[in-house]
Amino acid sequence: MLKIYRSNCTHLYELTFEKIEKGAWFNLINPDQVELEMVAAKTGAPLDFLKAALDEEERSRTELEDNYMLVITNIPIMRGKDSYDALPLGIIISPDYIITVCLEANEVLANFSPENARNFSTCKKTRFLFQILHKSALLYLRYLKQINRRTDDLEHHLRASMKNQEIFQLLDLQKGLTYFTASLRSNGIVLEKLLRLRTLTNLQHLITMYEEDEDLLEDVIIENKQAIEMVEMYSKVLSGLMDCFTSIISNNLNMVMKFLASMTILLAIPTMISSFMGMNVDVPFGANNGFLYTMSFAFFTTVLTAFGLWKKGMF
Structure with a gap:
């Protein structure tokens, strides 16, 4: 132009x-x-x-x-x-x-x-x-x-x-x-x-x-x-x-990965305990309130693990 x-x-x-x-x-x-x-x-x-x-x-x-x-x-x-x-x-x-x-x-x-x-x-x-x-x-x-x-x-x-x-x-x-x-x-x-x-x-x-x-x-x-x-x-x-x-x-990605790793550990504990207690063999407390004892033990162990991870800054 x-x-x-x-x-x-x-x-x-x-x-x-x-x-x-x-x-x-x-x-x-x-x-x-x-x-x-x-x-x-x-x-x-x-x-x-x-x-x-x-x-x-x-x-x-x-x-x-x-x-x-x-x-x-x-x-x-x-x-x-x-x-x-x-x-x-x-x-x-x-x-x-x-x-x-x-x-x-x-x-x-x-x-x-x-x-x-x-x-x-x-x-x-x-x-x-x-x-x-x-x-x-x-x-x-x-x-x-x-x-x-x-x-x-x-x-x-x-x-x-x-x-x-x-x-x-x-x-x-x-x-x-x-x-x-x-x-x-x-x-x-x-x-x-x-x-x-x-x-x-x-x-x-x-x-x-x-x-x-x-x-x-x-x-x-x-x-x-x-x-x-x-x-x-x-x-x-x-x-x-x-x-x-x-x-x-x-750094945010690392924090997310650390949180996911902690959650994986916490979920693995009750899964592992329920797997042991659910085997088709004789296990302790199998006859008297076995389910309640198993869930209580899994819950207590998970809470204890979560407290330890929190003390280490994993949450």
Whole structure:
């Protein structure tokens, strides 16, 4: 899907492919080959730049070629209640246009809508790039807070139920934190490189940084570092929580097996006594209240055994 927009800090309006204006934003979501070739022909952007973000395993990086700069950043994606992932987002800056390429519609680019048109301008390509990166960093922080709250909820459920379902949900959250860790670290490298590019004079036609832009980029770097610290802390907490509850479940299983073994012993005693006394041979008390004596002896022996097992902590 190809959408073309242009904004001027007051309104965001959509353009047709036949009437492209300078400062336009080409937004490609899961594009096909025809759309990629059309955008490449119109903007002059290298086709391999446009295809770079269509690989789900692509890592964050920057690349320069002639008058075009490619920035690939990994953005957070929420795929389910407990399922989180990271997806590459390609941002291509040319002297006249800015292009974004992603495999899926995402919440980061969804923030740049007509309702928020006063907060950004596609004509200010450098600031628009930093605003996209800033939205991505804030979304990481928001998802991390959601993961933390969800972990607390699952912990309360595990204390009461100890079912495998909660363990699997914790595993999904831990997997999402692993993806976030790798993505945030690679994003941090890209941000530091962008900060160094401000001193290169041969890139002034692509990246023109004013004081506000530098402040915004520094804010993005700070938010990204904060997200890295949070994801590392939550990963350690979640890993410790899973180990703890795995041990608790194993201990509960041992207690159940110990209880069943004790009950087996207690049931075996009256069974054994009644089997001896029920043999078809002469036995004591066979004539005078033999059944009452046998049941009394079995009951007394069972109670005595149960007391001994209780003293040893078998119940």
